[in-house]
Amino acid sequence: MVQQSGKTPDISVRNLTVGYGTEKVLLQDISFDVRPGEIFCIMGGSGCGKSTLLKHIIGLYEPMAGDIEIFGRSIVRADEEEKQELMRHFGVTYQGGALFGSMTLGENVALPLEEYTQMSRAEIAAVVAEKLKLVGLEGLESYMPAELSGGMRKRAGLARAMALNPRLLFFDEPSAGLDPITSAELDQLILRMRDQYGATVVVVTHELDSVFTIADRVVMLDKKSRSIAAEGDPFELREHSENAWVRAFLNRGGFRGAERRREKSQRTEAEEK
Amino acid sequence: MIGMREVVETFREPVVFIGRVAGVFPHLFHRRGLRRREFLYYLDLCGARSLPIVLAICYLMGLVLGFQAALQMRKVGTEIFVVDLVGFSVLKEFGPLMVAMIATGRAGSAFAAEIGTMKVDEEISALETMGISPAAYLVLPKMLSMLIALPVLTVFGDFAGIVGGLTVGVTVLDLPMAAYCSRTMEVLDSVTFLLGVVKSMVFAVLITLAGCYCGFRSSADAQGVGRAATSAVVSSIFLVVIADAVIAILYSFIGY
Ligand SMILES: Nc1ncnc2c1ncn2[C@@H]1O[C@H](COP(=O)(O)OP(=O)(O)O)[C@@H](O)[C@H]1O
Ligand SMILES: [Mg+2]
Numbered sequence: 001m002v003q004q005s006g007k008t009p010d011i012s013v014r015n016l017t018v019g020y021g022t023e024k025v026l027l028q029d030i031s032f033d034v035r036p037g038e039i040f041c042i043m044g045g046s047g048c049g050k051s052t053l054l055k056h057i058i059g060l061y062e063p064m065a066g067d068i069e070i071f072g073r074s075i076v077r078a079d080e081e082e083k084q085e086l087m088r089h090f091g092v093t094y095q096g097g098a099l100f101g102s103m104t105l106g107e108n109v110a111l112p113l114e115e116y117t118q119m120s121r122a123e124i125a126a127v128v129a130e131k132l133k134l135v136g137l138e139g140l141e142s143y144m145p146a147e148l149s150g151g152m153r154k155r156a157g158l159a160r161a162m163a164l165n166p167r168l169l170f171f172d173e174p175s176a177g178l179d180p181i182t183s184a185e186l187d188q189l190i191l192r193m194r195d196q197y198g199a200t201v202v203v204v205t206h207e208l209d210s211v212f213t214i215a216d217r218v219v220m221l222d223k224k225s226r227s228i229a230a231e232g233d234p235f236e237l238r239e240h241s242e243n244a245w246v247r248a249f250l251n252r253g254g255f256r257g258a259e260r261r262r263e264k265s266q267r268t269e270a271e272e273k
Numbered sequence: 274m275i276g277m278r279e280v281v282e283t284f285r286e287p288v289v290f291i292g293r294v295a296g297v298f299p300h301l302f303h304r305r306g307l308r309r310r311e312f313l314y315y316l317d318l319c320g321a322r323s324l325p326i327v328l329a330i331c332y333l334m335g336l337v338l339g340f341q342a343a344l345q346m347r348k349v350g351t352e353i354f355v356v357d358l359v360g361f362s363v364l365k366e367f368g369p370l371m372v373a374m375i376a377t378g379r380a381g382s383a384f385a386a387e388i389g390t391m392k393v394d395e396e397i398s399a400l401e402t403m404g405i406s407p408a409a410y411l412v413l414p415k416m417l418s419m420l421i422a423l424p425v426l427t428v429f430g431d432f433a434g435i436v437g438g439l440t441v442g443v444t445v446l447d448l449p450m451a452a453y454c455s456r457t458m459e460v461l462d463s464v465t466f467l468l469g470v471v472k473s474m475v476f477a478v479l480i481t482l483a484g485c486y487c488g489f490r491s492s493a494d495a496q497g498v499g500r501a502a503t504s505a506v507v508s509s510i511f512l513v514v515i516a517d518a519v520i521a522i523l524y525s526f527i528g529y
Binding site: 090096099 | 311314390391394395396398399401402403404405406
């Protein structure tokens with residue numbers, strides 16, 4: 001793939017093979033780059049290894065082969081300490097929020113600040129309040145995670161991931177299980193993270209609405225060939241991809257949406273008469 | 274035949290885990306190295322909240338022990354030796370062992386279930402990607418509170434057990450209370466007592482390690498968490514009994 005911008009990539013995946021055990025290969029020999037300041041979406045059918053790929057990129061698993069460089073440093077070959085150093089530049093939000101159940105919302109968000117900064121209690125409280133406000137949860141510091149709805153937990157997870165103003169943000173299916181309005185709000189939030197804080201964002205998702213709203217570029221993973229089916233601008237791919245499956249995947253939502261809208265307008269017209 | 278490789282594989286994971294926990298002990302001396310609130314929570318769970326059951330069980334153990342001893346001693350007319358038998362059994366074995374069993378059921382299984390659930394909810398992954406070592410963050414507070422709670426509970430358990438023996442002595446054997454007490458003071462020594470308390474610290478380490486280890490390797494589903502709690506209890510009891518035997522032999526070398 002030709003590098004369009006001269007900037008070095010924030011994440012560079014090279015000839016990566018991932019899987020479980022020794023037999024079960026999920027993705028074979030894949031390579032792609034994530035450039036600074038872009039919102040990059042990883043798409044594909046369920047079970048094709050999106051979450052697995054994400055967990056490799058953030059250094060939780062060791063790949064079967066290949067290399068992953070974050071800011072030019074390999075997270076695969078890094079030792080424990082180097083890895084933790086790299087991880088401090090990450091914010092990761094998980095499918096269910098992954099808040100610590102024994103701590104209040106405020107303590108959850110404060111945790112990375114307590115671990116990695118020399119801030120005083122008051123300063124930490126101020127940052128916590130700011131981050132919670134950012135995700136629309138202001139004033140809920142003293143709530144326990146169990147007292148929140150799924151969407152609130154996800155947003156709280158995002159506030160915690162943002163606590164140290166990371167340069168890299170990872171999301172695993174941010175809108176799964178959320179109502180359309182909340183998930184649209186989350187999309188806006190992701191855009192704001194990038195625009196205000198200059199973060200580079202990697203999102204695993206198969207919500208087409210979300211992809212077309214936020215993504216600068218996408219990779220589509222194909223389960224059968226265990227490889228990347230397509231990579232590039234989602235609008236471009238929808239119209240001009242050589243791969244029919246990719247076009248169908250990206251079009252389905254659009255077609256259905258358009259049809260439904262047409263049907264609905266016809267119905268309301270009929271009702272008006 | 275079991276090959277060398279299988280043996281090495283079986284022990285590799287637990288050993289790596291122990292190494293990891295040992296490696297994070299220096300965290301204790303860092304600023305905010307140990308979460309104080311977590312530490313107090315576990316001290317409460319393993320310590321204060323276990324006290325009533327420890328007192329009850331150790332008292333009953335002392336009672337049963339005294340009763341059985343009384344039946345035998347009465348045959349030969351040496352009732353007063355019930356005091357020695359109950360006293361030494363409780364201080365050397367039953368106090369620390371009963372406390373360890375209760376701690377296994379209460380704390381060991383709770384540790385495994387808690388860590389297993391955190392794994393299901395991806396909280397462990399979240400800790401790792403925050404660059405926080407789960408071993409330091411999750412194991413140390415538990416370990417430290419167990420190291421404080423079990424010896425203290427053992428002191429209480431020892432006392433309750435001896436009172437249990439006293440109850441039998443006074444009621445079944447009609448020994449005067451003063452005689453029972455003075456015989457107790459006469460035969461029991463502080464070294465025996467302290468060695469029992471030290472032994473409970475070994476149990477504390479084993480129970481914490483087994484509980485946390487089973488939690489960390491639990492499979493990430495609800496049934497996995499259940500199995501983790503079960504295997505934490507089973508392996509803790511096993512380890513405690515083995516350690517007890519080894520310690521009995523070691524103590525015999527120094528004459529106790
Ligand atoms: N820890 C694991 N051990 C073994 N297999 C796993 C594990 N996690 C996921 N898998 C399998 O890997 C495949 C891909 O999973 P995943 O990456 O979660 O897919 P998705 O693209 O839906 O996020 C699935 O078939 C799943 O069963
Ligand atoms: Mg997934």
